[in-house]
Amino acid sequence: MPASPSPLSSPPPSPITPNLGLVCITVGPEVRFRTITRTRYLSFPEEERAGVLHALYGDNIGRLAGAAAYCVAQGIRLYRMSAALFPMLDLEGDPTGQRVLESLSAELRAAGDAFTAAGIRVLVHPDQFIVLNSENPDVVRRAVYALSFYGLIMDMLGFSRSPWNTILLHGGKGGRAGELAAIIPTLPDAVRSRLCLENDERAFGPTELLPVCREVGVPLIFDAHHHVVREKLSSQDDPSVRHFVLAARATWTPPQWQVVHLSSGIDGPQDRRHTDLITAFPAAYHDVPWIEVEAKGKELALSDLKQRLKPTP
Template sequence: MSTPPALRVPNLGLVCITSGPEVRFRTITRTRYLSFPEDQRRAVLHELYADNVSRLVAAAAYCASHGIRLYRLSAALFPMLDLEGDVTGQQVLESLAADLRAAGDAFTAAGIRVLVHPDQFIVLNSESSDVVRRAVYALSFHGLVMDMLGFSRTPWNTILLHGGKGGRPAELTGTIAALPDAVRLRLALENDERAYGPAELLPVCHAAGVPLIFDAHHHVVRGKLDSQDDPSVREWVLAARATWTPPGWQVVHLSNGINGPQDRRHTDLITHFPQAYRDVPWIEVEAKGKELALAELEQLME
């Protein structure tokens, strides 16, 4: 196992919102949306979508002003977009195409890499064909949004999923191969705490030709390890890096457990930075403190 080089500051990523009021997005529940008469739903979604697009531009400005070069887009930015049997959201989004592209251009001009992590209900290898169909349908809209933002169809602008139903790696590989290009060419997979550790997920990544986003916290919890400085963490950082083309695009996730390494709950701030991450170029910080966690971590690493 190679020794990591000297500590340096990587590109730290903000996840969706700030703990303060600067980056916030609006939403609407399915029940609330369907309570409106059909002839009013378009106006409701148009006002909400337009507002969220403007907030997205503000998020780009916030990241740029704070030196944040990695940003996770909210997967719920356009609620009801993938509501089956109702194309209102799609029509509204299309009417805002120019505004959406301008929002994407704001991130691109600032050199900010953008990713998205769709909801956990999206399972590509379920035993239910209907669940898989709906998962692919929902994912197609994430691909559409990334396209409309003007982002590349590469893992630079990742669409990230977990492995899904345990014990079904072949089914996962097969479904990935059949995904629309807007999704498949951006897709990356992340190890989790229960169904797919990195050892189970890595063969899928190789077979499907998608990169692995390694999460040391998930790995430690699943393996009942004592620390994120366990030697296996470095081994998996390097194994995951080999799935990225180029390797300099590698992304990992960073979080700590509130009551120790085995606690699944995330701390407000990062209390332990694993030595194995010292040379990782892109780190999404999954801490409840959001921008405060990023700022304190940058000071800790300087």
């Protein structure tokens, strides 16, 4: 079990209690998903591959429904769905995964309905190999192709085509903000309507991403830890953090849908590695309504943080 962190910095009094988000899996056995490598998949004879994927996809859909039940039981209203629920779905030249997922459409919709009925907001963060503004046209083509399946999955789950059900990406190739802004409006509506961008530690800080977000009308999910690492700041209470929380909020319609990311560095603010539990809560986050907690402790980190953020009687 993760060790207890140092005392949490107390945020100023706030009129809201944030919704803390669980990322993908749990430390315990409650929420786990199966996967398969490309090499392993291709080792099966072609006539067996559909059966392999049907068993795997069906199992993961059941576990996704289990994640909804777990969130309900724990009072969690924000959940980041795994980006790897359906391996081989976007394998070019092989439509097996697409056919299998379509055969499970009723089960997938039922899992989505379980989240929706409970008022649980669901997001997904595709892998960083998806780079929309690469200098290589083939990389861009593959990125758009892969993203189209995330739009399909969100549609099949019955989720809204809005940033309420976010598909989140980093900015991609640094120095190519113009190319990023140019391609976003061309994305399939199932993707573009849900798209949000996030600042990272190297290529795109909020200063570079905000003009893109404003130009193309997509929200910014601000990550204070990434910002502090990139700018070599002393803490997440640097005044610039509040500045960018508010600037990012202005990209959200409505502002009450704003999401930020929260994490702590193991060996201090400059450490990229995430701690088990959150060790510092930025004062700038005190009125943010939705906070995804990126900590190794997963549900333990949420529970610990929720208790320590309770207002003092």
